[in-house]
Amino acid sequence: MEQSKVSALPRVVIIGGGFGGVSAARALKNAPVRITLVDRRNHHLFQPLLYQVATAALTPSEIARPIRRILRHQQNVEVILDEATAIETARNRVILAEGEVAFDYLIVATGATHSYFGHEKWERDAPGLKTIEDAIEIRRRFLVAYEAAEREPDSSVVPEWLTFAIVGAGPTGVELAGALAEISRMVLARDFRRINTRRARIVLLEGAPRVLPAMAPESSDSARRQLECLGVEVITSAMVTAIDEFGVTYAGGHIPARTVIWAAGVAASPIGKTLGVPLDRAGRVIVNDDLSVPGAPNVFIIGDLASIKQSDGRPVPGLAPAAVQMGRHVARNIVHATRGEPREPFRYVDKGTLATIGRGAAVAEMGKLRLGGFIAWLAWLLIHIFYLIGFRNRILVLAEWAWVYLRNESGSRLITGDVEPLLERSRRDDEDRHRVMAQ
């Protein structure tokens, strides 16, 4: 009896365990549905703090948590580790790497990845930052760069190892630049004997005329000043034309840098293409006002994959709060649908935008309010601690931060994986270059 009742419940499939997917699942906690959440990773990631893993301030486990652990008490959810490769709306099926899964309602929350705007070969020399693996790779590169500088016999090459170029001055680029400047000047200084890590050059390149182009001009000015106080060189209106293992070339100059990080472009998850509906220029699905896919009212798109406008005509931004709001909204509309009630259109509530720059440095916009410096940073800190609720290691993260803040000491500067290939590569590159120069 119980069994047949359960299997008669509508099946909601959620693809993606990020902010949107997990919010939707939680909001359906008491709904008369069976939920299957599919993700190709086993963990939910607190992405706003990913740059702190990339700069060795936090460890991967402090900002990531198994999805099935987050949802363990919610009996109407099962979690499957698999990769969704396509959506067949006509058959109500999601195609997985292993088999397929049928749905009555589908929520697609697969987010975005970084994009090199057609220059995919730049990825080798300028990794982007979207996953825990990306963060570990960036951490490895920047820590190995100091090690390589310390043992570099050719003193003319040392400055190249100690130059870090970041392409793109959106929130991620700004956060990375500020954090790298701080760790170089404060945390690492006493660890090395031959090099002076305070001399490290952090260069932030932005194609637009100002940093944080999505924020107000006052915020951009404030952020730039705060970055420069930390010793970051900011170059705006700099369109990058080439990236290789020796640095970044832009219209107007060249930065010799052995470490380049890509924080410039974002492209929507490719699964959107399999829906066969119109996409916007960034590859996002242009959704109806209830977040459903045109022609497939039981399929919803939320988070960074959804292209939808606010009432004032501006697009809903690709931020965690927007994904959370969308997840909850779609959950509500699914409940409406199961009851035969009409659906509600989605309205984004903008609670403000924050970008942190460093210790005590940030910019914030809340409504008409513009904040900069320590107060903005305090707002950033409180909001991030608040949203880490649900992460049981919130207190540990806070302890980490307090320690780093008070002692200028960072605890997780692990280089894992093999460092030799990287050092090896640099040596081979040098040989190549010398050969080229000798020609």
Next chain:
Amino acid sequence: MEQSKVSALPRVVIIGGGFGGVSAARALKNAPVRITLVDRRNHHLFQPLLYQVATAALTPSEIARPIRRILRHQQNVEVILDEATAIETARNRVILAEGEVAFDYLIVATGATHSYFGHEKWERDAPGLKTIEDAIEIRRRFLVAYEAAEREPDSSVVPEWLTFAIVGAGPTGVELAGALAEISRMVLARDFRRINTRRARIVLLEGAPRVLPAMAPESSDSARRQLECLGVEVITSAMVTAIDEFGVTYAGGHIPARTVIWAAGVAASPIGKTLGVPLDRAGRVIVNDDLSVPGAPNVFIIGDLASIKQSDGRPVPGLAPAAVQMGRHVARNIVHATRGEPREPFRYVDKGTLATIGRGAAVAEMGKLRLGGFIAWLAWLLIHIFYLIGFRNRILVLAEWAWVYLRNESGSRLITGDVEPLLERSRRDDEDRHRVMAQ
């Protein structure tokens, strides 16, 4: 003046930043020498807790610390990230992957790695546990096994995913078996919907007639009882003859298991061979009583790479306390040598042996004292916390443990890296097997 005085000081090169190498460097803190410590990894590892990373109880950063951070205040040390490939005693040079380094005194502390006794092809299906990377790989495999079981459509295959075979019942094998049994029964139970993780089979295979063969028979009996209480199946006198992706075959039976871990053999670091002096059967360098190499009085071997007997004729065991004692002893003898004083022979002080089995379960031997159960576990806990001194995250580790102990919750069950190849492999293997079975 200052400069020429410094460069006139004898140069001590230390290869390896484990317990032995770091202890030697620290013990030379006030000695009139210049020290270069070379390691191919940037971190010192608290190896006795490595199994806790492999079983997701602790995170890598909690048991590893950058070597240059540990030695940052010791101005007579420089740390170089590089791999030593050979030692030329005649020229007083260490050959590195990048260049070479000259020494007046050399301390070789490169330790041991796991050995497959000539069956190197077993490594693919039965990884060993010596490095952080090994621990992350084992953690990935055992977490992926539960995920694979949860989504396995063929119910006859599910028990194979839920069987974990550990080869070798030394301290590492016993610790791994106990920890896997606990996490399966307690921590993971509520996270899955289709499988019952309490049904997971943990099988511990040992070639000798008893577990912990290096300890006293009473301790072995006690450990076996405690393991069986946790639900571990212990099979002794089981010589393994084959390992593949479907399990372990031993003289007397076969265990179908999709996850196999190798904790059986240890071989000394291969750099010992380049010295051109006699080695013991495990590849360790047979050293003089002052730990120097025969024919090379300025070259010392410490830790797991040294083969030396105690006064009662038994070998000095390959344990962290022995490596620490050797490191300090060699440092003292180098100071003696710089002053033209005679050297002292090394005497190992056995402070006892401990092996932990699980929450509140352990065995301990101190002199004639034999302890088992909770008291032994408490001794283990206190000693390990004490020796984590110097690790600033000691308090965080303690907080982690308290949390895990009280709440049965483990916080770091991250699967990083790509899970698809593993799952992919298993699928391909199934196809292969079906093909074989159809023939």
